[in-house]
Amino acid sequence: MTLELHEVHAYYGQSHILHGISLTVGPGEVVALLGRNGAGKTTTLRAIMGLTPARSGRIMFDGQDITHKPTHVIARLGISYVPSGRRLFGQLTVLQNLQLWQQPPRDGSRWNLERVYEVFPRLAEFARRRAGSLSGGEQQMLKIGRALLANPKLLLLDEPTEGLAPTVVGQLSQWLKLLKDAGLSMLLAEQNALFALKLADRGYVLEKGQIRYAASAEELRQSPEVRAYLGV
Ligand SMILES: Nc1ncnc2c1ncn2[C@@H]1O[C@H](COP(=O)(O)OP(=O)(O)O)[C@@H](O)[C@H]1O
Ligand SMILES: [Mg+2]
Known part of the structure; x- marks a missing residue:
């Protein structure tokens, strides 16, 4: 499994949001997608999934051009998307939410x-509980569990730490480490750069829809310029 974005441009209506994003995720790699609020992280994940399709550029997955494929086809090819926020079927049980995917x-x-x-x-x-009754951390767990059941080759995670208490963020880090050790490739969009860079092998820093830095997680962690930019 390799994901490659070549010069991807994406728009919301007339607004030009992504200005030529090129990035790769290799087999078994965890890659962080960092940047301040509004930098274009979510839009990049949406472009990969075909939810906000690239208007120009090319997206290759596992040797196939997926740039213009519909979302359900991209999902079936082996990419699972875990969006930010509480996107669960709150009225259904935990088990029902899992079975759906x-x-x-x-x-x-x-x-x-x-x-x-x-x-x-x-x-x-909690299998028989209503998903809506779970805590923030448990809902994050359910969203990830559900995405795994789709048996992805690549997991796209959007701000998994958002709204979680610090102790739960620590647990989340351990869960994702387990998945990494199981060989799952991940593209991890996060404002919480320290969290993401602990787990990631490499990272990209986005600014205004462009890649401003690309380096190993170690280099990004140590760069005073990156730290100043990300405010960490
Ligand atoms: N549905 C939308 N319609 C118009 N503009 C949007 C929409 N969603 C996001 N944007 C704009 O696109 C830019 C990138 O947003 P986004 O990809 O959500 O950034 P991030 O995930 O890094 O916070 C921001 O300027 C944001 O205001
Ligand atoms: Mg976002």
Whole structure:
């Protein structure tokens, strides 16, 4: 699995938001997409998923051109998107939410309900509860568990730490580390740069829809310029 964006431009109506984004995510890599609020992180993930399709440029996934493919086809090819906020079916139970996304296993990605419950025992415990009654951290867990059941080759995560208490952010970091160790590739959009750079191998810093820095996580962590820009 390799994801490659070449000079991607995206718009909301007349507003030109992404100005030529080029990035890659290699097999088993965790790549951070950093930048201040409004920099274009979410739009980049939406462009990959075909939700805000690229108006020019090219997006390649696993050797296929997905630039103009519809979202459900992109999902079926093996990209799972975990949007920010509480995008769950709050009236359905935890189990029902999980089952909705279930896809057959594929080479290199063999998630089923049992394995998801092993990683997130709380989801097993709360299987019959309404998803809307879970805490912020538990809902994040459910969103990730649900995305895993689609058996993705690549997971796109948008601001997973948003709104979580610091102790839960620590747990989230451990869960994502488990997924990384299981070989899952991830593109992690975060305003919380320190969180993302602890987990990531490499990162990109976006500013006004352009890539301002691209480097290893280590270099980004240590660069005074990047730290000043991100306010960390
Ligand atoms: N639906 C929309 N319509 C018009 N402009 C939007 C919309 N969503 C986001 N934007 C604008 O696009 C820019 C990038 O937003 P976004 O990708 O959400 O940034 P980030 O995720 O880095 O905070 C911002 O200037 C934002 O105001
Ligand atoms: Mg965003």
